[in-house]
Amino acid sequence: MLSSLADVVGSKHVLTDPDVLAARSIDHTGRYRGRASALVRPGSADEVAGVLRICRDAGAFVTVQGGRTSLVAGAVPEHDDVLLSTERLSAISEVDTVERRVTTGAGVSLAAVQTAALSAGLVFGVDLSARDTATVGGMASTNAGGLRTVRYGNMGEQVVGLEVALPDGSVLRRHSRVRSDNTGYDMASLFVGAEGTLGVITELDLRLHPIPAHRVTAVCGFDSLDLLVAAGRMFAEVDGIAALELVDGRAAALSHEHLGFPPPVAGDWLLLVELAADHDQTERLAELLDDAQLCGEPAVGVDAAAQQRLWRVRESLAEVLGVYGPPLKFDVSLPLSAICEFASRSADLARRQVRDSLPLLFGHIGEGNLHLNVLRFPVEREADLYAEMMELIAGCGGNVSSEHGVGTRKRPYLSMSREAADIAAMRTVKAALDPTGYLNAAVLFSPSP
Amino acid sequence: MLSSLADVVGSKHVLTDPDVLAARSIDHTGRYRGRASALVRPGSADEVAGVLRICRDAGAFVTVQGGRTSLVAGAVPEHDDVLLSTERLSAISEVDTVERRVTTGAGVSLAAVQTAALSAGLVFGVDLSARDTATVGGMASTNAGGLRTVRYGNMGEQVVGLEVALPDGSVLRRHSRVRSDNTGYDMASLFVGAEGTLGVITELDLRLHPIPAHRVTAVCGFDSLDLLVAAGRMFAEVDGIAALELVDGRAAALSHEHLGFPPPVAGDWLLLVELAADHDQTERLAELLDDAQLCGEPAVGVDAAAQQRLWRVRESLAEVLGVYGPPLKFDVSLPLSAICEFASRSADLARRQVRDSLPLLFGHIGEGNLHLNVLRFPVEREADLYAEMMELIAGCGGNVSSEHGVGTRKRPYLSMSREAADIAAMRTVKAALDPTGYLNAAVLFSPSP
Numbered sequence: 001m002l003s004s005l006a007d008v009v010g011s012k013h014v015l016t017d018p019d020v021l022a023a024r025s026i027d028h029t030g031r032y033r034g035r036a037s038a039l040v041r042p043g044s045a046d047e048v049a050g051v052l053r054i055c056r057d058a059g060a061f062v063t064v065q066g067g068r069t070s071l072v073a074g075a076v077p078e079h080d081d082v083l084l085s086t087e088r089l090s091a092i093s094e095v096d097t098v099e100r101r102v103t104t105g106a107g108v109s110l111a112a113v114q115t116a117a118l119s120a121g122l123v124f125g126v127d128l129s130a131r132d133t134a135t136v137g138g139m140a141s142t143n144a145g146g147l148r149t150v151r152y153g154n155m156g157e158q159v160v161g162l163e164v165a166l167p168d169g170s171v172l173r174r175h176s177r178v179r180s181d182n183t184g185y186d187m188a189s190l191f192v193g194a195e196g197t198l199g200v201i202t203e204l205d206l207r208l209h210p211i212p213a214h215r216v217t218a219v220c221g222f223d224s225l226d227l228l229v230a231a232g233r234m235f236a237e238v239d240g241i242a243a244l245e246l247v248d249g250r251a252a253a254l255s256h257e258h259l260g261f262p263p264p265v266a267g268d269w270l271l272l273v274e275l276a277a278d279h280d281q282t283e284r285l286a287e288l289l290d291d292a293q294l295c296g297e298p299a300v301g302v303d304a305a306a307q308q309r310l311w312r313v314r315e316s317l318a319e320v321l322g323v324y325g326p327p328l329k330f331d332v333s334l335p336l337s338a339i340c341e342f343a344s345r346s347a348d349l350a351r352r353q354v355r356d357s358l359p360l361l362f363g364h365i366g367e368g369n370l371h372l373n374v375l376r377f378p379v380e381r382e383a384d385l386y387a388e389m390m391e392l393i394a395g396c397g398g399n400v401s402s403e404h405g406v407g408t409r410k411r412p413y414l415s416m417s418r419e420a421a422d423i424a425a426m427r428t429v430k431a432a433l434d435p436t437g438y439l440n441a442a443v444l445f446s447p448s449p
Numbered sequence: 450m451l452s453s454l455a456d457v458v459g460s461k462h463v464l465t466d467p468d469v470l471a472a473r474s475i476d477h478t479g480r481y482r483g484r485a486s487a488l489v490r491p492g493s494a495d496e497v498a499g500v501l502r503i504c505r506d507a508g509a510f511v512t513v514q515g516g517r518t519s520l521v522a523g524a525v526p527e528h529d530d531v532l533l534s535t536e537r538l539s540a541i542s543e544v545d546t547v548e549r550r551v552t553t554g555a556g557v558s559l560a561a562v563q564t565a566a567l568s569a570g571l572v573f574g575v576d577l578s579a580r581d582t583a584t585v586g587g588m589a590s591t592n593a594g595g596l597r598t599v600r601y602g603n604m605g606e607q608v609v610g611l612e613v614a615l616p617d618g619s620v621l622r623r624h625s626r627v628r629s630d631n632t633g634y635d636m637a638s639l640f641v642g643a644e645g646t647l648g649v650i651t652e653l654d655l656r657l658h659p660i661p662a663h664r665v666t667a668v669c670g671f672d673s674l675d676l677l678v679a680a681g682r683m684f685a686e687v688d689g690i691a692a693l694e695l696v697d698g699r700a701a702a703l704s705h706e707h708l709g710f711p712p713p714v715a716g717d718w719l720l721l722v723e724l725a726a727d728h729d730q731t732e733r734l735a736e737l738l739d740d741a742q743l744c745g746e747p748a749v750g751v752d753a754a755a756q757q758r759l760w761r762v763r764e765s766l767a768e769v770l771g772v773y774g775p776p777l778k779f780d781v782s783l784p785l786s787a788i789c790e791f792a793s794r795s796a797d798l799a800r801r802q803v804r805d806s807l808p809l810l811f812g813h814i815g816e817g818n819l820h821l822n823v824l825r826f827p828v829e830r831e832a833d834l835y836a837e838m839m840e841l842i843a844g845c846g847g848n849v850s851s852e853h854g855v856g857t858r859k860r861p862y863l864s865m866s867r868e869a870a871d872i873a874a875m876r877t878v879k880a881a882l883d884p885t886g887y888l889n890a891a892v893l894f895s896p897s898p
Binding site: 098099149154156166170172173174176177179180181182183184185186187189190192193194209210212237238239277278279284333334335336337364367369397398399400401402405406410414418419421422423425426429432433444 | 621784852871
């Protein structure tokens with residue numbers, strides 16, 4: 001099989017060095033470890049399709065790898081797999097400023113797309129902390145969200161065209177130039193969020209947006225989470241809302257203590273609000289803030305430097321949450337009405353198991369998409385808390401994955417968010433497109449009994 | 450089979466009167482005629498599933514019927530089918546004003562959803578002329594667009610939950626209460642736009658929106674279509690854009706002549722623009738209109754009465770286009786850069802075939818979604834023009850269906866908008882969910898060779 005793979009991608013793009021394979025077979029937390037037989041780096045959609053055909057015919061499993069930033073072990077091989085890396089699918093087209101789109105290879109990083117958009121005077125609608133490493137192929141496969149979802153939607157809403165190598169070794173191309181299209185099934189939506197189980201996304205046409213000429217940012221403090229949620233609910237529907245981020249006041253205090261960033265305002269719960277539009281929003285924001293029940297004066301930033309300082313309270317979290325070692329992370333989606341209940345019950349749950357643990361909440365309040373990070377919780381005891389937390393989420397009417405996907409980590413809990421007939425239909429689609437089940441077999445579905 | 454069906458839905462809901470069946474077996478233009486063996490009216494998702502199971506086991510074909518407003522013969526039986534009407538799936542829930550959604554049966558009319566939303570102080574994001582007859586089930590199945598797409602998106606973007614009876618007689622339920630959800634395949638997106646070929650949508654959770662507090666409307670005249678398209682391109686990205694409708698000046702003149710509505714402004718091409726937001730947009734609209742190259746002063750409406758008068762130039766088209774008998778209708782999607790070329794070449798095409806014919810263009814310019822209506826074109830000669838027009842659309846980089854779907858009418862042209870591997874993948878999904886192909890067999894796909 002290796003020589004056939006080399007015939008397709010060139011021998012220098014078939015790697016079998018055990019150290020390389022070992023490094024590529026664990027997730028970034030080191031908790032999930034698998035085994036791989038080779039790493040292949042195809043350079044085009046046709047090469048990807050060729051690799052898939054050879055692996056399928058040889059009975060080999062294939063795991064697709066982009067930036068490997070998955071927080072749910074979405075790219076860890078389970079069966080001595082061939083690792084298919086998208087790193088050489090790295091082309092970016094000229095930006096089409098009329099139709100406002102750009103075509104990129106699946107292996108292009110989010111940061112590279114953002115840069116290309118900005119140089120053409122446009123903006124890409126998705127932003128998240130892993131921007132330098134995460135690839136747009138992986139982000140489409142997991143339908144990633146992030147900091148701008150409240151304005152532009154998730155990754156799927158940016159995808160206007162797609163090229164996918166299918167498990168049977170054919171290549172599906174859908175590079176429509178039009179904005180409106182009702183000719184048959186929305187196959188693109190099927191591959192978005194499928195976590196690579198139905199095909200390998202090789203190229204994407206991505207929507208770009210005009211850069212809002214005016215932007216105003218505020219950080220507000222609240223005495224209680226329910227007052228913050230009420231304000232968030234109001235802001236989520238405001239024209240021009242550009243970001244709406246919840247930060248636990250204790251996380252802001254940790255940033256102060258460990259990174260030296262004082263929180264911009266006092267408050268047990270902080271809300272970062274940004275409005276952006278083609279006309280000035282400062283006055284409008286002030287009016288809206290008057291309607292919210294803050295616990296003090298908000299900190300408002302009207303220029304880029306001030307805005308960057310305000311954003312630090314949110315952006316520093318990625319670093320500060322690791323001060324006590326890797327935190328236990330939960331990415332959950334909740335009805336707005338259940339957020340307060342979840343916050344208090346999840347904290348109780350964590351502290352009941354480990355008295356000294358520190359549960360901190362942040363996230364994208366506009367979509368009810370929260371990230372619970374439990375600090376000071378020993379790795380060896382996490383399995384129990386994980387299961388209980390999933391039960392709690394489901395009990396609150398929430399969803400076990402909001403923007404990180406299911407991966408390997410959450411596949412035992414899929415049935416908490418999808419009913420049996422729904423999962424059966426998903427499996428039917430999977431079996432139709434990948435009858436032998438060799439593609440990304442470790443994610444999404446639990447192994448059949 | 451009929452007695453089994455009666456056991457499921459009750460005998461009074463199994464109709465076999467030949468007149469009823471004949472009336473239900475033609476499309477509204479009278480050009481597509483089929484045959485049906487019975488009309489069944491199930492009253493719940495489980496009854497729909499029961500009907501499907503019986504028909505599948507009996508080898509009967511099933512055609513689903515909602516409001517039967519399809520413009521592409523989307524509900525005409527071809528095989529002596531059982532007609533499955535959604536008319537008894539007519540419940541509407543209380544509006545949830547916190548999560549801003551409402552749950553409705555598939556057979557509920559668009560107008561009923563709009564009314565329910567308005568009584569709760571909210572607005573539904575889709576509007577189209579067939580509002581009193583079109584059902585939300587059919588609209589989701591065809592991913593209908595309409596007059597508000599530039600602001601709120603198509604029907605699919607309003608669907609946040611779905612209940613679908615599958616061809617195997619199971620019922621898939623997905624009534625998520627959360628806004629953000631990444632647990633597995635986006636099955637809802639697969640049923641939206643599938644034209645009933647993958648299952649029967651029985652119930653929908655629909656997103657509602659706040660009513661914009663301020664609204665301002667203008668009708669502008671242009672000397673040429675390319676100036677109008679340039680203005681449309683600018684307006685399409687403006688924050689608060691709420692409608693962007695192209696009207697052929699000759700169509701406006703016909704409204705004047707036949708219905709007594711004088712056009713609000715002079716111009717070969719008219720553009721209706723509406724901005725709506727939570728704050729006043731009048732000044733903003735005036736600024737934007739200054740940047741566009743109108744051929745005279747725009748007509749601006751700031752109150753509801755004036756706005757209704759302005760909308761008449763667009764709303765009257767449904768009636769006025771029929772003054773010379775049923776027009777030949779094309780629903781097409783074009784890249785913005787190809788609209789002018791299409792307008793002139795399509796007019797040439799029609800007049801080359803029938804010298805006296807009158808091609809009129811209108812539609813949703815923000816999405817490049819145009820409706821070409823050819824008046825004074827004899828029905829018996831339409832087949833040739835249809836095929837040539839489809840070729841022209843494809844040649845312009847456009848799409849053969851923008852918001853009306855494929856139905857029976859356009860299935861010979863599907864391959865102009867979808868590549869072979871794409872159609873093959875669609876057929877694979879269809880075969881997986883409906884192996885015998887009994888459900889809505891007349892639409893979307895051409896019969897296998």
